[in-house]
Amino acid sequence: MGSTDFPLRKEDLAGIRSQLERKCGNPTIAEDLLSEAIETSLVKLREGKIERPEQLIGYVYRVALNHLRNFRRRDKAPMSSAEPLEMLEDERTSDVAAPIDHARWAQVVMEVLKELPAARDRELLVSFYLGEEDKDSLCKRLDLDETHFNRVIHRARERFRALLEGHGLQRSDFLSVALLLVG
Amino acid sequence: MESRQKLVMDAKLIAERHVIERYLAGQLSEDEADAFENSLEEQPELARDVERIARMKTGFAVLQRRGELAALLEHKAPRTKRLAWLAAAAVVLAIGFVALRREAPEPAALIAESLAALSLPSETPVPLRASISLARARGVGADAELFSSGTEQGAAELELAAGPPGTRYAVELLAIDVNGARPVANLSTTANSRGVVRLFTSLHGLAPGPYLLRLTPADAAPPLEYSLAVRPPR
Numbered sequence: 001m002g003s004t005d006f007p008l009r010k011e012d013l014a015g016i017r018s019q020l021e022r023k024c025g026n027p028t029i030a031e032d033l034l035s036e037a038i039e040t041s042l043v044k045l046r047e048g049k050i051e052r053p054e055q056l057i058g059y060v061y062r063v064a065l066n067h068l069r070n071f072r073r074r075d076k077a078p079m080s081s082a083e084p085l086e087m088l089e090d091e092r093t094s095d096v097a098a099p100i101d102h103a104r105w106a107q108v109v110m111e112v113l114k115e116l117p118a119a120r121d122r123e124l125l126v127s128f129y130l131g132e133e134d135k136d137s138l139c140k141r142l143d144l145d146e147t148h149f150n151r152v153i154h155r156a157r158e159r160f161r162a163l164l165e166g167h168g169l170q171r172s173d174f175l176s177v178a179l180l181l182v183g
Numbered sequence: 184m185e186s187r188q189k190l191v192m193d194a195k196l197i198a199e200r201h202v203i204e205r206y207l208a209g210q211l212s213e214d215e216a217d218a219f220e221n222s223l224e225e226q227p228e229l230a231r232d233v234e235r236i237a238r239m240k241t242g243f244a245v246l247q248r249r250g251e252l253a254a255l256l257e258h259k260a261p262r263t264k265r266l267a268w269l270a271a272a273a274v275v276l277a278i279g280f281v282a283l284r285r286e287a288p289e290p291a292a293l294i295a296e297s298l299a300a301l302s303l304p305s306e307t308p309v310p311l312r313a314s315i316s317l318a319r320a321r322g323v324g325a326d327a328e329l330f331s332s333g334t335e336q337g338a339a340e341l342e343l344a345a346g347p348p349g350t351r352y353a354v355e356l357l358a359i360d361v362n363g364a365r366p367v368a369n370l371s372t373t374a375n376s377r378g379v380v381r382l383f384t385s386l387h388g389l390a391p392g393p394y395l396l397r398l399t400p401a402d403a404a405p406p407l408e409y410s411l412a413v414r415p416p417r
Contacts, residue, residue, distance in 0.1 A: 015237030019207060022244065025316045050224075058227030062220045065206065065233070069216055072209040101238075102245045109242030113255045122256050129236075130243040130252075132208035133376040135201065153201060160239050 010034070012057075014101050016064050023071040037063035108163045112156055120144070121152045128153065192222045197229065203236050247381075248311050248340060250299030293368035293388045294356050294396075301338050301383050312337040312386055317344065317409055326409045329386060333416035337386035343398065343409060345374040351401040352380055359393040367394075384411075391415045 010017075013034055020030035041059040044050050050059055116122050120142050127133040133141075139149055192202060197219070205211050206219050223229050246252045295301045301309045315327045329339050345352060351373050357364040367389075374380050380398060391413045399406040 012234065015234040015239075015241060018241040019237045022241075022314070022316070025314070055224055055227050057230045058223040058225070061230040061233055062223040065220060065223070068207075069209070102241055105238045105242035106245035106249070107242075109239060109246060110251070110255060119256060126243060126252060126256060127376065128204065129240050130247060131376040132210070134205070134208075134210055137376070150199070153204075157236070157239070160242075161235055164235065164238065 010038075011101075013038075013060070013064070015105075016061065016068075018102065020064065020068055020071075023068050033067045034064055037061075037067065105164070108160055111163055112159050115159065116152075116156075124149065124152050125156050192218050194226060194229065197222065197232075203229070203233050207233075207236060207240060248298055249308060250297035253297075292370075292385065294354065294370060294382050294384045296370065296372050296382065298338055298340075298383050301385055309336045309338040309383075309385065309387075311340060311383075313339040314342070315339060316342040326411065328412045328414055329384070329389070330414045331389065331391050331416045332386040335387060338383050339386055341382045341384060341396070341409075343380045343382070343396070343407070345378055345380045345398055345407060346400055346404070348374055348376045348378050350374045350378070352398040353401070354380070354382065355397045355399070356384070357395040357397060358390075359395055364395055386413075389413045 017030055017034050020033055021027045024030055024033065037060050040063050041050070041056055044059060045053065045056055050056060113122050113125065116125070124138060124142060124144065127138055127142075128135075135146075135149060138144065139146060192215075197203065202211070202215070202219055206216060211219060223233070243252070246255065292301055298308055298311060312332055313329060315329075317326050327341070351371065354370050354372055355366050356368040358367045359365075370382075372380055372382065382396075394411040394413060396409045396411055397406050398408075
């Protein structure tokens, strides 16, 4: 794959790749899907089908997320003995940097959780981001009002952002103008 | 959410309605998901938020895999040294309780609800080597293949689509041989808010061969069965 005149680095896509891995169950497939998303986007760009170069990263995410969505659809599909296995291979076969990244993100999440004094707010975050319980259900179960829910989520996101940037992920990672190679 | 004509969600709406989290959780309708995907192209700065939330979710998942979430949920800022001593005493008592229950040395669990529970108290946490998500039992062939980690410690995470959230299951792991099915491990667990049962299985404790994982709901509904094939170490 060639170069571009704006940033597009695989390491900036590590989060979405980890979500793809979780959903498709195979780090190699996730990597292939992400590479395909990038390549598809670059082809679109070269063909002039992406109006502004800065839209490229959004387009990559659009394609990558669409893969994620397709896996979700497949999860909900009726049983078929012809379907392939959904399996994660040994983690050693995935990107060697991934475990380091994942451990770093886990450390930041741990810091966010530890900073929350109320056990209920910690449970809210875990149930929302990990358990994927919806807002209405959570508010009802934890006896929260919507304002409180929104405040906890907003603060957690902001705190995660701040701590992550402190750990090395900068806003400029996504927006800086640099010549970077993909693949 | 919005009318079908509105193909691009604005950033304010996406933030206020937690659209990214709901997208990643598969909670948006098809129209909403389409609109959000369109928004990504129109508002590429949203990609940064998606990436960050994806990382956050992965961070939570890693903590869960390590078995560290329960402690964090119960975490309290230390107020006095007395509390710290009480906590330490509780840990010592818990370890002592577990030790007393072990009348003789016994192997670590073959299946458990957390990675930490697969390890003996004296061991370092078992490294997670594979993660498998199974949507359903197929009934033909093995639903999943695992590779034994041989003499090295290793564990696999199994995410099994079960029934309604909160359903309690008796889980049995059965080794299959010419004589039939032989139970080798069991535990009780509960389906999470997505109706998924998450288990961890030892890759060093299970001998290569065919296995059956049976989930029997507490409400006497028919059991769910997943077949596992444990292959020799690669």
